[in-house]
Amino acid sequence: MQTPTLLTVLVILVLAGYWIGRQRSIQLAQPAGGIRFLRSLPNYYGLMAVVWAGVPAVLVLLLWGAFDSVLVRGMVMAGLPEQFQQLTAERQGLIFNQIGNIARGADPSADPALLAAAEHYKNLLQISVVARSIVLLSIVFAGIGIAYFYIKPEVRAREHFEAVLRTSLLTCSLIAIFTTLGIVMSVLWESIKFFRIIPPTEFLFGLQWSPQIALRADQQGASGAFGAIPLFAGTLLIAAIALIVAVPIGLMSAIYLAEYAKPKVRNTVKPLLEVLAGIPTVVYGFFAALTAAPFIRDVAHWIGNTFGWEVFANASAQSALAAGAVMGIMIIPFISSLADDVITAVPRSLRDGSLAIGATRSETIRKVIFPAALPGIVGSIILAASRAIGETMIVVMAAGLSAKLTANPLDSVTTVTVQIATLLVGDQEFDSPKTMAAFALGLTLFVVTLGLNFIALKVVNKYREQYD
Structure with missing residues (x-):
């Protein structure tokens, strides 16, 4: 299941989880006399089901996207013959790009090792897509099931949902802060390396x-x-x-x-x-x-x-x-x-x-x-x-x-x-x-x-x- 289709299915399932959680809370409140006996409004029980089903799936999807390409590349390069393993990192990067081009049909290479690696690369990509779909759908269904059995009239769903919302807002704030720090530190690190070569006084007060x-001693200009x-x-x-x-x-x-x-x-x-x-x-x-x-x-x-x-x-x-x-x-x-x-x-x-x-x-x-x-x-x-x-x-x-x-x-x-x-x-x-x-x-x-x-x-x- 490709990424757009998978995301569409996940959204539909999460919305279905919201409806199931809301209806479940209303159903449990009927014997006690109606929704006024619930500790929270029915919408919050539906949102709690959304949290149980959607948040773990989103986290797994992000982690999968972050590490999938790295793992696939490592397995493809590990399967190459010994002469490819001894190349520099830059050369290995070029070889992997060539393998990707061969797998997409953009490079008609005749090297048997690269052809085999390209076939291995396509198989790994297909396995990754199938495994990702199975894992994410399993997580969503499991989350809906847990929410269904966890919903009870005495559960304070609004407080649980607001706690998750506060945590999400705090996480977004920390991401912004750490992103800014990362930008500053990366610029600072490169600047320190520059100032080790060029004195800060020459840089800050120089007039030229x-x-x-110069690449050669006799080069002009x-x-x-x-x-x-x-x-x-x-x-x-x-x-x-x-x-x-x-x-x-x-x-x-x-x-x-x-x-x-x-x-x-x-x-x-x-x-x-x-x-x-x-x-x-x-x-x-x-x-x-x-x-x-x-x-x-x-x-x-x-x-x-x-x-x-x-x-x-x-x-x-x-x-x-x-x-x-x-x-x-x-x-x-x-x-x-x-x-x-x-x-x-x-x-x-x-x-x-x-x-x-x-x-x-x-x-x-x-x-x-x-x-x-x-x-x-x-x-x-x-x-x-x-x-x-x-x-x-x-x-x-x-x-x-x-x-x-x-x-x-x-x-x-x-x-x-x-x-x-x-x-x-x-x-x-x-x-x-x-x-x-x-x-x-x-x-x-x-x-x-x-x-x-x-x-x-x-x-x-x-x-x-x-x-x-």
Whole structure:
């Protein structure tokens, strides 16, 4: 029984178990005078049957999926002749992939050993599918049977079900926590290996970024410089430009929609603003590369040629200003929508009190509503800043890949995320400083973002104590 069919059958059986458990509780309650003599509602007895039948089956299915391929591969490789057993792990992986291709008919190999292994592989897969179906169906039927005999009027089914639900929620929370820890530890481990080769001071304070490593002593153009200051400067420059564009527009639009706009206007304009959040970033990248960047370059050249300003006359076709401006347009909905929700959530009593003592609407917004909503507004700005710092596609297409230490927004720059993507593209050796530099950049970006969030949390808590 294939996986989709098996899952469909399991769902049907679990739903049948719910109905059986519910009907069983109602049946047992009839001699005592009805369901009012049950310790829980009939639905909870049905849910208890679902727990008995579904949870063990799901756990076994997950474990089966996790270890099935490993066991099958081990048995297939163990059945190969001795010369295959002496190969390296990478070579054995290639041999196993070839066996899988032979079993699927995609590789007409003539090697008798591989043909036999492919036949063995297909047999093991068939045995695994049949055994999985038998085991899971047996577990579901056993669970329904146990629930059927365990259901009694005096059983507190609601408490049992809620205990399982609490355990499931706790498990999901722990999975999220351990997943985060796993990500951090994996990045940290690779970063430590990088810093054993490249000193942290050179990485954090170096002014030259050229991660190409020379393969020969006479090779040119491979300096192997890992100074990340140009990347951090480019990241902050583009993010600052994006926030300069997005914060005023986003906040003003939020204030207008929340305090001044009529309901009809608000119901029309707000969805149109939020449409910007659904546009793929690659579309923004095309717009920045094909429209915004050439326009900014032409305007800068006109200004430079007209007034003799060399900075404008030398404007690059790919610039931080083009990438930052388009990125600012992209993150306007993040600030506008969240700030609008926060401003709307300010208690009406604060508005009425301010207007009652003679304040104008604009004074009420500036001196009452805006300070009261400041924690949420700061949160929206931090979210937008994180979105800007983590953007890659727009920077690649509109700002370029040049790691330059410059504050000129008309020059081409690059960011940390762009370099991470560049370093990990293609076939790479994960024991080289060039590849491990991506993990060091990721760790540094994580620490910086964590620091920004910590500062924002302090600001939020300060003003929340004042206005709550």
